[in-house]
Amino acid sequence: MHLTKLSEAFLRSAAYERRFLTKNHWDFSMVVWIPLATVLLIWWIFSQTQITDLPIGVIDQDNSAVANTAVRYLEASPTLTVRQLYYSQADAEAAILQRDIYAVVIIPEDFSHNILSSQPAPLTLQVNAQYGTHSGIIQAGVQAVASTLSAGVEIKRLVKQGVAPSQAMTAYAPISVQRISLFNAATNYQQFLASTVIPALLHILAMVIGATTIGRELRDKNIGRWYRFIDTGKPNLTLSKTSKTTSSLSTKQDSSNDNTSSNAKVPNSVSLSVLVFGLLGKYFWPILAYSLWSALILWLATSNQHINIMSLMAVYAGFLCLMILSFWLGAIFTLNSFSLRMGLSTTGFISAPSYAFAGVTFPYIAISNSAQYWSNALPLTHYLKLHIAQLQMQAPIAISLPILYGLMLAAIIALLLAALLTKRALAHPERWGAR
């Protein structure tokens, strides 16, 4: 008996929302087209998964055979391309300022002389450090070229001194370093950036939907009617042609009779369990759609690697919890302020920069201590930890389970909080309609 009442509240609320979404293309787009386009766009942006051929310049003041070899090595480096040879410092600087090139390698005039006379022969790299990504890759590329040149020069020198070629390498570097990148060995940016940026964007979109779905009922003073409908089924808001849901802006028309009838619209008694199921019904379509988009991004992110099916399930469950939590968070911020606009402002303030705080591009351990508290308070930080541990590091699942449980618990608590705040909102009709 009680259960049928709850399931009816769920079904009525979902039917109410379905009707609204089919009639309001902007809100429908936020559920379907915009997230789908976002996932595909970000994946497409990083479709060239590695950065190659960054343009640099060379000033060759030496013009020797060794200097030519250096230029050839630079040209051969996959991350660099020598755009032009410059003859003066001023030309090179102008090219950097115009972003024709991002760095210039200077070969000094005594370069070959120093090498022949067994002196250190330094190269100078002037790099545009304002462009951090470019600069990091160029520095690594040129450093590799300098090391190759050094090894070549020194081994040649040792061989000349009578060391056997097989021994020369050992004499050059008694202890060599074997560099190994565990996980994402190919520095694949699609895996590193796209697969973490997309969850951040869906998190933002889900919070916005969370704010608007309940917020527009508050703004249009419809929240009382909505509750009455999901509780009793009357008046049937999914059938009537003149229903307010056809236009969210029609508030003005009945604002004249609002004063007289608004008290009548306040339900006498509000059941929390009906509200919980009503909210679940109201957010049923976004939850359904976003569980599809979550699956899409996980499929994209894992299509070219072998991930344990249990890990994949855990990440998917975590993603769904993040999405559902985001819906309730958006709703909570809106209900708390009684205003859709304020709810959206808060949502934007918290969610839009959350990727910067999540510790992916700028590592968590380097984030200042006070900002780490904020970072820890953001659900995205925790989800991305789970995401990277399972999908990139392929860690044992047990390590990430606490995060999954935490997200689940947070989603449940947030739902209860949203229901409580809806109950409060229903009790204060005088605050409905805030813009």
Add this chain to the structure above:
Amino acid sequence: MSAQSNNTPSKTKPTTTPALQSFWNSFVQTFKDVFGDKGVLLMLVIAPIIYGFFYPWPYSSEVVNHVPVGIIDHDNSNLSRTLVRYVSASPYLDTERFINEQAAKEAIWSDQIAGYMVIPTGLEEQVQSGEQAHVSVLGNGGYFILNKNVQLGFSQAVGTVSAGIKVKKSIAKGAYAPTAAQNTQAVPLRIMPLYNQTEGYGAYVVPAVSVIILQQTLLMATAMLIGTWYEQRRHSTSIRGWLGRIGALSSLSFIIGCFYYGWAFELHHYPRGQNMLGTLLFLALFCPTVATLGCVLGLWFRQRERSMQILIFISLPIFFLSGYPWPADQLPQVLQVIRWLVPTTPAINTSVQLNQMGASVSQVAIGFYALAGLWLLYFVLLLILRKRIPQRKAYL
């Protein structure tokens, strides 16, 4: 002052006078509406000021140092202990010992360390007998910046120890000590970082993101204001009236822009003010361009809250399309063209080139032309929308 603005909008006769509105009337009225509307004021003025402090917050340490790493010493010799000592002294690293690789891996999985070095058994023996010896450095490729620091810190420490051995051997062979020490690297590389000389992360990312913050807050505030006017049927006005609105909104945004370039960057010790005149010129073109786009979006969305609903998520995608964090010529061909429709695409690079790098205005001429072209495009769109919308009898 138009008569209509004094009355509360009535639904019987929606618009009569606005067609006659002059530039200054409209300019003043927009100012009044902005300061009379908490929502618009919050978005246009207060939000960017708060963001000026909030966004640089995680990056306040700027440079990544003391990355926690592990060491597994299987050799336990004098040489391996020297290596451990050198690694511990590295400013890049904070070392912790592990018994075996499994323990270190578990620490990586739970984000306690970002990488580790394995010193194999027999390292000292191999070095003394002149055999090629090596140690392994394993970094977490899941986090790019950490991995770079791990590799750099370990390589430098090992390189120093290795060079020391080489020098000793050379001297043992009878080489003159200073000559032997010089020989450690035949072609050393001197790196001179230009502009962002400390290579700080915040100094790299915040000047660019600030342009996005300026654009997004101005866009949302403008579209919110126009959307609200549409709901009240106050949206239509003359061409001069539109220019007055754009002028008012962009002059407020211009002042906020000066707050960023003049004070927020200074406060966080970012390089700034290399070409201040050029920067002001840039702001004087950027703000009206964005405000005009905001007017177009406001007439398209036609609802107060819609601008936030649609625009909040856009900042991240347009950042990656701007060519700043991700080289533009690595983008797919189609996106390389489409990206020019957004003001931030020319604006981020132009702003950074002028204000952080100190380029001359002629060196960033392309950016200025692109912004002017975008302004023209948006204004034409605005004129088209303006003609079309009053004919539609919406709602009422």
